[in-house]
Amino acid sequence: AADPNSGTASLLEVAKGLGSLVESGWRPKHTIYLLSWSGEEYGLLGSTGWAELNFPEIKAASAYLNVDTVVSGETLTVSATP
Secondary structure (H helix, E strand, C coil), X not given: CCCHHHHHHHHHHHHHHHHHHHHCXXXXXXXXXXXXXXXXXXXXXXXHHHHHHCHHHHXXXXXXXXXXXXXXXXXXXXXXXC
């Protein structure tokens, strides 16, 4: 399903994998935030609200991955913004 639930399922798998790495002794060089938004259908309310309250974290970010609709067919499509 190409909807936010597919992104949430993938995000939970990433969390599980990172948890296993931490249990084995690995530590990330930077803070990792795993976030899931509500209010998308009403104008990106969840992500906008978080961004407005946490701008310093966003400004210092090394990467941002949006996995909102991560599952959508058999073809891998990747895009980036500078």
